[in-house]
Amino acid sequence: MKGDIRNKVLVIEDDPGISNFLKATLSAAGYVPILASQGNIALSIISSQCPDCILLDLGLPDMDGMEIIDRIRTWTQTPVVVISARSTEEDKANTLDRGADDYITKPFGAIELLARIRTAIRHTLTMAENSQVGITGTYQVDDLVIDYRKMRVYLKGEDVHLTPNEFRIVALLGKHAGRVMTYKAMLRELWGPSASMDNKILRVHMASIRRKIEQDPAEPRYIITEVGVGYRLRDDDST
Numbered sequence: 120m121k122g123d124i125r126n127k128v129l130v131i132e133d134d135p136g137i138s139n140f141l142k143a144t145l146s147a148a149g150y151v152p153i154l155a156s157q158g159n160i161a162l163s164i165i166s167s168q169c170p171d172c173i174l175l176d177l178g179l180p181d182m183d184g185m186e187i188i189d190r191i192r193t194w195t196q197t198p199v200v201v202i203s204a205r206s207t208e209e210d211k212a213n214t215l216d217r218g219a220d221d222y223i224t225k226p227f228g229a230i231e232l233l234a235r236i237r238t239a240i241r242h243t244l245t246m247a248e249n250s251q252v253g254i255t256g257t258y259q260v261d262d263l264v265i266d267y268r269k270m271r272v273y274l275k276g277e278d279v280h281l282t283p284n285e286f287r288i289v290a291l292l293g294k295h296a297g298r299v300m301t302y303k304a305m306l307r308e309l310w311g312p313s314a315s316m317d318n319k320i321l322r323v324h325m326a327s328i329r330r331k332i333e334q335d336p337a338e339p340r341y342i343i344t345e346v347g348v349g350y351r352l353r354d355d356d357s358t
């Protein structure tokens with residue numbers, strides 16, 4: 120990549136070690152990194168420089184990272200990937216429900232990080248709808264094909280015979296492939312805003328879906344559980 124088409128990635132992180140690692144990783148991958156170690160500086164950079172993606176550490180010296188999400192979501196859909204510490208699954212789900220696009224848990228590697236950024240930017244460019252689905256009416260990853268017109272899912276060319284609700288779950292994850300969907304977002308999307316926010320119904324359906332599409336349901340390859348947060352359907356970039 121060269122010249123003006125390089126994507127700008129704003130890194131909002133106060134730990135210099137992580138910040139430098141991110142800067143080096145992003146530069147090596149062809150992005151233009153912009154660094155901010157405080158929330159207020161970050162907010163002014165977002166409005167003046169319009170980054171293509173934002174990497175956000177939630178624990179900043181001058182404000183809670185959540186506040187940054189709340190403030191920028193009033194005027195921009197720039198994708199935000201939250202950099203989170205371990206042991207805060209509820210926080211992770213909250214950040215997604217409040218408008219973050221994805222998260223990555225410390226410690227993380229360069230490959231995983233770059234995959235998350237690519238997916239986040241691509242989803243923004245295609246207005247949140249999976250572009251592959253928009254163009255072909257299908258979503259495919261490895262041997263799994265979701266056919267949105269026929270409302271069927273195929274594994275190695277064979278119809279796996281999902282129930283209508285199972286299909287809706289897989290279809291929804293396919294439209295957001297590569298990104299985690301929170302339980303709350305899924306329940307709202309599938310059964311409406313007044314749906315019960317009990318995850319049990321999702322878990323029951325998911326167990327049945329996995330028996331049909333996964334070779335080893337205990338070690339799923341296609342639909343990954345993000346413990347305490349939600350589910351992620353793999354895309355070619357997912358790690």
Ligand code: CA
Pocket residue numbers: 132133134176177178179
């Ligand atoms: Ca921090």
